[in-house]
Amino acid sequence: MNPFMLTEAAALNGTAETAADRLHHSHMSGKRRRRTMTDRIELTKINLLIFSSLITVVSSGQFAPVLPRFSPPMDIPISLSGNFMELRNDHFHSGLDMRTESKEGIPVKAVGDGWVSRIKVSPWGYGKALYIDHPNGYTTVYGHLRNYSGTIAGAALDGQYKAKAFEVDLTFSPGELAVKKGQVVANSGNTGGSSGPHLHFEVRRTNDQHALDPERFGMDIPDSVSPSFFGLRIDPLDSSSRAQPYPAKARGYVLAGKDGAYTIKGDLTPMAFGTVGLSVNVIDRYSNSGSTCGIRGLKVSVDGVATFSADLDEINFDLQRYANAFMDYGLFKGNDMNYNRCYKLPNNKLELYGNETAQGRMTLLPGKAYKVLVEAIDANGNRSVFPFTLLGATSQEAAQWPKSLEAGQLFTYNTENSINTPEFRFVLPANSLYANERISWKSGPSKEPFAPTLALHDKLTPLHIAGQLAIKVDAVASKGRESKLLVVKFDEKGQPSPVGGVYTDGWVTAKVRGFGDYSVMIDTIPPKVTAFDLVPVMTGRDSLRIQVTDNLSGIDKYVGRLDGEWILFEFDQKRKQLIHTFDKHSSGKGNHQLELVVSDERGNTTTLKAEFLH
Numbered sequence: 001m002n003p004f005m006l007t008e009a010a011a012l013n014g015t016a017e018t019a020a021d022r023l024h025h026s027h028m029s030g031k032r033r034r035r036t037m038t039d040r041i042e043l044t045k046i047n048l049l050i051f052s053s054l055i056t057v058v059s060s061g062q063f064a065p066v067l068p069r070f071s072p073p074m075d076i077p078i079s080l081s082g083n084f085m086e087l088r089n090d091h092f093h094s095g096l097d098m099r100t101e102s103k104e105g106i107p108v109k110a111v112g113d114g115w116v117s118r119i120k121v122s123p124w125g126y127g128k129a130l131y132i133d134h135p136n137g138y139t140t141v142y143g144h145l146r147n148y149s150g151t152i153a154g155a156a157l158d159g160q161y162k163a164k165a166f167e168v169d170l171t172f173s174p175g176e177l178a179v180k181k182g183q184v185v186a187n188s189g190n191t192g193g194s195s196g197p198h199l200h201f202e203v204r205r206t207n208d209q210h211a212l213d214p215e216r217f218g219m220d221i222p223d224s225v226s227p228s229f230f231g232l233r234i235d236p237l238d239s240s241s242r243a244q245p246y247p248a249k250a251r252g253y254v255l256a257g258k259d260g261a262y263t264i265k266g267d268l269t270p271m272a273f274g275t276v277g278l279s280v281n282v283i284d285r286y287s288n289s290g291s292t293c294g295i296r297g298l299k300v301s302v303d304g305v306a307t308f309s310a311d312l313d314e315i316n317f318d319l320q321r322y323a324n325a326f327m328d329y330g331l332f333k334g335n336d337m338n339y340n341r342c343y344k345l346p347n348n349k350l351e352l353y354g355n356e357t358a359q360g361r362m363t364l365l366p367g368k369a370y371k372v373l374v375e376a377i378d379a380n381g382n383r384s385v386f387p388f389t390l391l392g393a394t395s396q397e398a399a400q401w402p403k404s405l406e407a408g409q410l411f412t413y414n415t416e417n418s419i420n421t422p423e424f425r426f427v428l429p430a431n432s433l434y435a436n437e438r439i440s441w442k443s444g445p446s447k448e449p450f451a452p453t454l455a456l457h458d459k460l461t462p463l464h465i466a467g468q469l470a471i472k473v474d475a476v477a478s479k480g481r482e483s484k485l486l487v488v489k490f491d492e493k494g495q496p497s498p499v500g501g502v503y504t505d506g507w508v509t510a511k512v513r514g515f516g517d518y519s520v521m522i523d524t525i526p527p528k529v530t531a532f533d534l535v536p537v538m539t540g541r542d543s544l545r546i547q548v549t550d551n552l553s554g555i556d557k558y559v560g561r562l563d564g565e566w567i568l569f570e571f572d573q574k575r576k577q578l579i580h581t582f583d584k585h586s587s588g589k590g591n592h593q594l595e596l597v598v599s600d601e602r603g604n605t606t607t608l609k610a611e612f613l614h
Helices: 003-012 017-027 037-060 149-161 317-326 329-335 397-399
Strands: 079-080 096-099 107-109 114-121 128-133 139-148 168-171 184-189 197-205 226-238 253-258 261-264 271-286 289-293 297-302 306-313 338-341 362-365 368-375 381-394 409-411 417-420 424-428 437-439 441-444 455-456 462-471 485-491 496-500 502-504 507-514 514-523 526-531 541-548 555-562 565-567 571-572 577-581 591-600 607-612
Touching: 114 149, 139 149, 149 168, 226 338, 226 368, 226 381, 226 571, 253 381, 253 485, 271 297, 271 368, 271 397, 317 338, 317 462, 362 381, 362 555, 409 417, 424 441, 455 462, 462 514, 485 507, 496 507, 496 514, 507 514, 526 607, 541 591, 555 577
Parallel strands: 079 289, 261 381, 271 381
Antiparallel strands: 079 096, 096 197, 107 184, 114 128, 114 168, 128 139, 139 184, 139 197, 226 253, 226 271, 253 261, 271 289, 271 338, 271 362, 297 306, 297 368, 368 381, 409 437, 417 424, 424 462, 441 455, 455 514, 462 507, 485 496, 485 514, 502 507, 526 541, 541 577, 555 565, 555 591, 571 577, 591 607
16 A cells, blocks of 8 residues: 555544654754644644645655565575666667576576466577566566476477477466466576576566566665766757867767766866757666666756756667667767767657656857756666756857768658669668668679679668668579578678578568668578487487577578477577477487478578487
């Protein structure tokens, strides 16, 4: 029950005297005296005032309802390698990444009574994940698990054999897989997109599946460290606005400070002309961890007037990719800097911003000095402040500053845009960009004979929606092998990664999720399949492992059969292995015939056959 409601009830029945007495006694410096009729009248007024204030506070939503406290999911101290709302590639982090002592196999427990509502298994993302619904209206999520436990493991296995697939997304009704608080439901692991052993833990509101901060639900983590500011950028927000160059060609003004108070290093006074917005490089850390984590709130005021605020306390998964508009994507990807924009880009639909009229936009008057205050708060209320003076420049001063060249074709963010050349075609749907952008491109020679290399704009400019890229291919070089052609994207070292695509009438067309360097290559080589621990006598072994690699397009599908019947192989994409753990469908004693068929994304296939005794 909400404690504020208890206080209201106490005021109604006249038992709120204790709280009012404390307030009254504080004005009396602790002296005791006998109450008179006047005192009691005053006391009644105080009671009514408290009651009225509480009604106002609760009805205005200033205080959230009391939230349930879950128990920790593991019996080891909580130490984080990542926290809720931390900036990540294309998204905000939706939970807590809890360290598991650099190993797998830590027992994972249900944090409260409930029932398993979902089991999702994938070689990507959360890997082996478990969803538990609780009767209090919340769902807890456990990701990157090594394995499930007990009846949960049995339900997962049965679902995979029924679907004849490793990747499954199974749902369950209340009562099918009931769990109790403290029950071991899994063991921690390193499955999916994890870069090391840990437990990913989330709390979601069941009815809309929005992610909430687990620290509000009983995950107590030592934290007396306030957020750290490292840099300030002043971003022009239209074509006529300018910002003074940063010292020594830096990415921004360097900030210095400690204990929650920061200033611009060197006591510099930034200058800008026109309409600008601020971006701050700010992170948070915990008392028992040096890992870079995210803040929970950000505020900006100018001359004492609030101009911007953001409360990073809830994640709508449908809007996750708009995190690219909240951060400075280029500096995050290219320089590992956590710049948070203190203004909204035009195509930013995140719901975390305040209702300030300015929304972070500052139109500066020439010669006027503005007192700016930036505040950051973390999940545990630790606060840091960064005050500075911003000076409005004159047009003559701004004219002396270097201006970036505007090259390329103008793409407006809210309309469809396209480029058509003899070598390539590119179509970008409306709202693929977060703001208007000039898109440049050039083509050059390729090591492959099928098509030139296309340098399509800047890879550090984010796309919200995939574009369609079609590349013209050489008819002679590709003749008879058209189905094996695919679009590839090159990294900084010139190494290709597969994008895919379809050949039609001399063009290979594919969906691309980002700008960068593209071309067309061919994949006619089947996957390499090696049974590195499969021996003629497998007696006493609990699993077998097959190494699978591909030269370009990547492993697409595989089917394993034992004595003609489908068996489960797990795909470990990090180790490039297919793993079968002997189960009730495969643990029979005697001689067995194994067949494994592996295909890559272009349809090249390898078949492995073997016999063994088990």
